[in-house]
Amino acid sequence: MAELERSGVPVRVITQNVDGLHQRAGMPSRKVLELHGTARSVVCTKCHARGPMEDALARVEAGEDDPPCLECGGILKSATVMFGERLDPVVLGEAVAITKACQVFIAVGTSLQVQPAAGLAGVAADHGARLIIVNAEPTPYDDRADEVVRQPIGTALPALLGRLSAESKEN
Numbered sequence: 001m002a003e004l005e006r007s008g009v010p011v012r013v014i015t016q017n018v019d020g021l022h023q024r025a026g027m028p029s030r031k032v033l034e035l036h037g038t039a040r041s042v043v044c045t046k047c048h049a050r051g052p053m054e055d056a057l058a059r060v061e062a063g064e065d066d067p068p069c070l071e072c073g074g075i076l077k078s079a080t081v082m083f084g085e086r087l088d089p090v091v092l093g094e095a096v097a098i099t100k101a102c103q104v105f106i107a108v109g110t111s112l113q114v115q116p117a118a119g120l121a122g123v124a125a126d127h128g129a130r131l132i133i134v135n136a137e138p139t140p141y142d143d144r145a146d147e148v149v150r151q152p153i154g155t156a157l158p159a160l161l162g163r164l165s166a167e168s169k170e171n
């Protein structure tokens, strides 16, 4: 994905991962929407101040059992969305806007069963995007897809992105 982005194709990543691997692979952070937040940051449950996870872990290593928020003394947790918690409406809103505007929407490695993230595939199709689903198992959106790829992601995705990149250069 990062390579495709560097080649000049406008790419946005909407991810449910919290590990920051897209950014480490070279995707610019501003182009990665983390629907489930990030484990690379901590957030205060009381005043919502944020900070690097690294700093909080360094404080644990230095002997603090449960390092409190430096702003208000509240409890820090990883800045991830827990099961049953609502997604950040700002991030979700941005994801919907990008989905409505995109030409190609590729859903990779997701069963597309958990709303509201799964619904983005439907939003993409509703707004005229070419919908491509890459997943080992069938998904509820397969019948709306222009293309369904069942091969392993590690080999299927590079091939698919190479093909899309070549197509974008022809146009």
Ligand SMILES: [Zn+2]
Pocket (backbone or CB within 6 Å): 044, 045, 046, 047, 048, 049, 069, 070, 071, 072, 073, 074
């Ligand atoms: Zn706080």
